[in-house]
Amino acid sequence: MTITRMSDLADPQIVQRLVLKVGSALLFGKGGVPHAAWMAGLVAEIAAARGRGQQVVLVSSGAIALGAARLGLPGGGRGSLADAQASAAVGQIALAGMWSQLLAEHGLIAAQLLLTLEDLEDRRRYLNAAATLGRLLNAGAIPVINENDSVATDEIRFGDNDRLAARVAQAANAQVVMLLSDVDGLYDRNPKEPGASLVPRITGVTPAIQAMASGDSGSGMGSGGMSSKLVAARIATRAGITLGIINGQHPDPVSRAITHDIGTLFLPTRSDRGRKAWLGGRQRxxxxxxxxxxxxxxxxxxxxxxxxxxxxxxxxxxxxxxxxxxxxxxxxxxxxxxxxxxxxxxxxxxxxxxxxxxxxxxxxxxxxxxxxxxxxx
Missing domain, CATH: 2.30.130.10 (PUA domain)
Structure with a gap:
C-alpha cells in the first residue's frame, strides 16, 4: 500500500512509524514562554496515533530558545556559539521535562536522544542510533530527539532540524516524516503573493520545485526555511519515505491536515535501504x-x-x-x-x-x- 493523500497518514496499515518535527516558533513565544495549550494538543494527537497502533518519533527544536530565556541571554541565545551552547545545555533539560510531563499525562514514556551530524554520518554510530530508536519504539516509548547543540559546532552540525528529521526517519525505518511549518505547505510562489497556489503532491525535487522555495525563516527563532525542507525531502524520498509539510500554527495541526487534506506531500522517488539510504542521506x-x-x-x-x-x-x-x-x-x-x-x-x-x-x-x-x-x- 502506498501513500497518496494526507488521510493515508492515519492508517496504521500504511504508516507504522511516523516522525513529527516541530520548530521553535511553534513551541515558544517571545521571552521563551511555552505555547502550553498547543503543546498539549500535539501530545494528544501523538497519543491518538499510538492508540491507532502507530509508533511516533518527535524531533523537537526549542532548546536554545528556552535556555536563552532562562539565562537571560540576548538574541534568543544565537548571538555567539558560546551563547548557543550554553542556552542548549540549560534548555535541553527543560524541554525534555516538558515533553516528558505532557506525554506522561497520556500514560506515555518519553526518551531523549541528542544527536550531532557525526552521529548519523559515521556508519557505526548511525547503526547504533538506529538500534536504539528501534528498541525504544518497540518498548512503547516516544523518542524525543534534538540536535546536541550544547557540544555541536559548525563543522558537526546539521544546522536545522528538518534535515535531522529526515535522517532520523531513515534510522528509525519510518514510512513518513511530517514537518510542522508556519505555512500550509509548498506554494508555487511566495505564499504572500496574490494567486499563490498550494502544491498538494510532488514527486521529485526538480529545479522547478526548488525555485518555488524561499530560504527565509520568518520567525527569527529557527534555523530552517522552505529550502531546508526541500533538502530534507530529497533525503527522505530517495529512501522510500514520504515527507509532508503541514501548517503547525493551528490547534491539533496533524488532525487538521489529515482530515481536510491540507499540506504538501513529497512522494518517494525510489526506495534505497540500508547502506544505500545512509549514503544518499549523507550531508558532508x-x-x-x-x-x-x-x-x-x-x-x-x-x-x-x-x-x-x-x-x-x-x-x-x-x-x-x-x-x-x-x-x-x-x-x-x-x-x-x-x-x-x-x-x-x-x-x-x-x-x-x-x-x-x-x-x-x-x-x-x-x-x-x-x-x-x-x-x-
Missing part, C-alpha cells in the same frame, strides 16, 4: 570527483566509477571516505565511498585500468567508487 563529503560525459552516462546505467572517466579531483580524502561526484558543468550526480585516496586518484585519473598497476605500484582495485558503494542523486 570529504572530496569531489569531476567526471566526463561518458562516465556520467555509465553511472546512470548502474556502472561503477572508473578512473578513466575522472577529469579532476577536489579535496583530500582517504580510502573509505565519502566523496561526491559531479559532471564538468557542476551538476551533482552521485555520492559514494572512495576505494582510493585522493593522492592515488590523481595518479590514475584519466588512465585505463591496465595502466594502474604501474602507476600505483600494486594491483589495482576494480573501481574508484564501486557501484555497490554509490548512490545516484
Amino acid at each position: 563529503m570529504k572530496g569531489v570527483l569531476v567526471v566526463d560525459g561518458g562516465c556520467a552516462d555509465a553511472l546512470e546505467h548502474g556502472k561503477s566509477l572508473l578512473a578513466s572517466g575522472i577529469r579532476a579531483v577536489e579535496g583530500s580524502f582517504r580510502r573509505g571516505d565519502p566523496v561526491g561526484v559531479r559532471d564538468e558543468h557542476g551538476l551533482a550526480l552521485a555520492q559514494g565511498l572512495a576505494e582510493y585516496s585522493s593522492i592515488e586518484v590523481e595518479r590514475i585519473m584519466g588512465r585505463r585500468t591496465e595502466e594502474h598497476a604501474v602507476l600505483l605500484g600494486y594491483a589495482p582495485r576494480s573501481a574508484v567508487v564501486h557501484r555497490d558503494q554509490l548512490v545516484l542523486l
Whole structure:
C-alpha cells in the first residue's frame, strides 16, 4: 500500500512509524514562554496515533530558545556559539521535562536522544542510533530527539532540524516524516503573493520545485526555511519515505491536515535501504570527483566509477571516505565511498585500468567508487 493523500497518514496499515518535527516558533513565544495549550494538543494527537497502533518519533527544536530565556541571554541565545551552547545545555533539560510531563499525562514514556551530524554520518554510530530508536519504539516509548547543540559546532552540525528529521526517519525505518511549518505547505510562489497556489503532491525535487522555495525563516527563532525542507525531502524520498509539510500554527495541526487534506506531500522517488539510504542521506563529503560525459552516462546505467572517466579531483580524502561526484558543468550526480585516496586518484585519473598497476605500484582495485558503494542523486 502506498501513500497518496494526507488521510493515508492515519492508517496504521500504511504508516507504522511516523516522525513529527516541530520548530521553535511553534513551541515558544517571545521571552521563551511555552505555547502550553498547543503543546498539549500535539501530545494528544501523538497519543491518538499510538492508540491507532502507530509508533511516533518527535524531533523537537526549542532548546536554545528556552535556555536563552532562562539565562537571560540576548538574541534568543544565537548571538555567539558560546551563547548557543550554553542556552542548549540549560534548555535541553527543560524541554525534555516538558515533553516528558505532557506525554506522561497520556500514560506515555518519553526518551531523549541528542544527536550531532557525526552521529548519523559515521556508519557505526548511525547503526547504533538506529538500534536504539528501534528498541525504544518497540518498548512503547516516544523518542524525543534534538540536535546536541550544547557540544555541536559548525563543522558537526546539521544546522536545522528538518534535515535531522529526515535522517532520523531513515534510522528509525519510518514510512513518513511530517514537518510542522508556519505555512500550509509548498506554494508555487511566495505564499504572500496574490494567486499563490498550494502544491498538494510532488514527486521529485526538480529545479522547478526548488525555485518555488524561499530560504527565509520568518520567525527569527529557527534555523530552517522552505529550502531546508526541500533538502530534507530529497533525503527522505530517495529512501522510500514520504515527507509532508503541514501548517503547525493551528490547534491539533496533524488532525487538521489529515482530515481536510491540507499540506504538501513529497512522494518517494525510489526506495534505497540500508547502506544505500545512509549514503544518499549523507550531508558532508570529504572530496569531489569531476567526471566526463561518458562516465556520467555509465553511472546512470548502474556502472561503477572508473578512473578513466575522472577529469579532476577536489579535496583530500582517504580510502573509505565519502566523496561526491559531479559532471564538468557542476551538476551533482552521485555520492559514494572512495576505494582510493585522493593522492592515488590523481595518479590514475584519466588512465585505463591496465595502466594502474604501474602507476600505483600494486594491483589495482576494480573501481574508484564501486557501484555497490554509490548512490545516484
